[in-house]
Amino acid sequence: MSAAAHAVLPGRGGVFGALADLLWRRPGVLLFVMLLPPVLWLGVIYLGSLFALLAQSFFSIDEFSGLIRHELTLKTYGELFRPSNLDIILRSVIMAAVVTLAAAVVAFPIAYYAARxxxxxWRVLFYLGAMLPLWSSYLVKVYAWKLILAKEGILNWAFAQLHLTWLLDLVLAIPVIGGNSLSVSYIGTFLVFLYVWLPFMILPTQAALERVPVSLIEASSDLGAAPRQTFRTVLLPLALPGMVAGSIFTFSLTLGDYIIPQIVGSSRLFIGQAVYAQQGTAGNIPLAAAFTVVPIVIMGFYLWGARRMGAFDAL
Incomplete structure (x- = not known):
């Protein structure tokens, strides 16, 4: 093959010419050269920092001096099982799960209309409407929702105009999830999470629904299946991998976010806020590192389950 290459294209002189000939004759070397910079970046910057963080979680804080004791121990992980820390973890997981389920319910009819x-x-308008929230600043969106959900916000004004203020007060009176206003309640936090991450659920679901042959739906109707049966036995199973793929984004992003709960919601912490507080205010870097390991472990199991459901094929 080398002789044929020489016959078709003679070698070029100089160092750069020889290098170009080498890369042309050996595609594997060219691939290695092209992948080396991003692989080094991923290995050194991302994985290196991740392993450094993991190592920090096996250290502990001296209770008297407040300094980090660089001795391997599981004491810091034991602190995660304190009731206050378990409450933070449980709160974060429940919020992530609820936001993911709500995003799937809201996204499905939108994605189905776009696909069918x-x-x-109208298709252009769909993609524009789905992607437009992703083009604006994350902080701008969150602060805009802070104003919308405030007591003096447009949402309260709309309820007042419809004479439904009593209904809003009834919802805000619900223990745990309620509050003085939507902007300082878990309901408000949930609404903002749902709005911000919804596009990540719509697009994979729409892509999965587009791959469902229309003939299957027609065959289901021809065989006498009701629309509800067609949805349950044909559409939902085939769209499920796309929905699970979208849930990877909605669940993981909600689980680790700290900006939305910091701006909209109550004073009770989520995992992201706990990491920020322990690393910054408290100076307890080992506990902050242990908190960051929690979503990594949770998402590891989540991705394993998603892979078994074929979600990666829908990404």
């Missing part, structure tokens, strides 16, 4: 009926300019 949107054509031409």
């Amino acid at each position: 009926y949107a054509r031409g300019k």
